[in-house]
Amino acid sequence: MATTTVPTTCQPIQTQLQGLQQQLDALENEVGDGAGPEHAAARQIQSLHLRIAFEQTQLEACIAKNGGGSLPVGAIVRDTGDNTVYLIGENVRHAFPDMHTLAIQYPHPSIVAVSAQSLSDFPIGDPIPQVRRFIADTGNTNLGANHWMHTVMGLEFATGSVVGRTRVATETWFGGFHGGVLVTLLDSDSLAVGGGRYDFHQQWGVDGTKIGQNVRYGDWHFSVDLADVPKICSIEIFQSWNSDNVLQKIKDWESTLLPIAQLFVRTPNLPAATTPAKPDTAPTKPPLPKLEAPETNNS
Numbered sequence: 001m002a003t004t005t006v007p008t009t010c011q012p013i014q015t016q017l018q019g020l021q022q023q024l025d026a027l028e029n030e031v032g033d034g035a036g037p038e039h040a041a042a043r044q045i046q047s048l049h050l051r052i053a054f055e056q057t058q059l060e061a062c063i064a065k066n067g068g069g070s071l072p073v074g075a076i077v078r079d080t081g082d083n084t085v086y087l088i089g090e091n092v093r094h095a096f097p098d099m100h101t102l103a104i105q106y107p108h109p110s111i112v113a114v115s116a117q118s119l120s121d122f123p124i125g126d127p128i129p130q131v132r133r134f135i136a137d138t139g140n141t142n143l144g145a146n147h148w149m150h151t152v153m154g155l156e157f158a159t160g161s162v163v164g165r166t167r168v169a170t171e172t173w174f175g176g177f178h179g180g181v182l183v184t185l186l187d188s189d190s191l192a193v194g195g196g197r198y199d200f201h202q203q204w205g206v207d208g209t210k211i212g213q214n215v216r217y218g219d220w221h222f223s224v225d226l227a228d229v230p231k232i233c234s235i236e237i238f239q240s241w242n243s244d245n246v247l248q249k250i251k252d253w254e255s256t257l258l259p260i261a262q263l264f265v266r267t268p269n270l271p272a273a274t275t276p277a278k279p280d281t282a283p284t285k286p287p288l289p290k291l292e293a294p295e296t297n298n299s
């Protein structure tokens with residue numbers, strides 16, 4: 001691909017790909033080998049690797065469209081005739097039922113527009129299953145000093161209901177702490193949906209193991225207007241120790257649109273993300289129980 005001339009119409013995808021690679025290089029240099037699977041940066045690195053692989057496929061699809069080549073497997077394309085968006089498979093194409101399902105499964109896709117004639121070699125196969133519920137799971141995260149937090153949340157697309165559970169725990173004998181969670185719903189431009197009015201913040205305190213309650217579960221919920229639900233493309237969950245000061249600073253940074261991605265756990269929005277990953281657990285303590293968002297009647 002490095003020796004291939006990139007058509008002008010494909011250069012925006014190439015630019016985005018280069019930007020993602022620069023983000024990845026900077027983050028890997030900053031973190032080094034010290035980030036375990038519980039580290040927020042490690043999850044962001046994994047997400048960047050996935051996005052780079054996806055954008056590489058999209059660039060290949062764009063070049064193929066302009067050069068008359070075959071569309072690669074895994075490409076996301078839009079039929080310029082009826083605007084249907086398809087996932088290209090092995091000699092087949094699969095339609096996305098709606099743009100929300102596309103946005104949840106593929107973060108910020110660079111969709112390649114192709115003609116119906118270009119798609120004629122790919123008969124229509126089974127549609128992509130519609131995503132009805134999204135689960136975000138931070139995994140059990142060590143905040144330092146043997147203080148731990150773990151948040152799981154679910155969003156029901158049919159109702160706009162968001163329910164979550166946060167586990168705050170410490171393994172120290174006498175050192176308690178207050179842990180806070182901040183949840184932000186983002187659109188395709190990584191801006192807060194509803195102007196930030198759905199931002200959720202709450203905190204809980206725990207004591208050392210020798211002096212009181214060292215584990216606490218906080219259950220919480222809020223609702224999103226149905227008109228705003230289709231705008232949600234990703235969710236950011238920030239967990240902090242001594243949360244009042246830190247979370248206020250985060251909100252200040254948000255208001256000035258400074259980059260804060262390295263501080264957040266951003267959900268990768270891939271198909272596997274609809275099922276919570278197996279969490280890393282704190283020593284001697286059970287993991288957070290799987291969150292079950294309320295079932296809805298979609299009939």
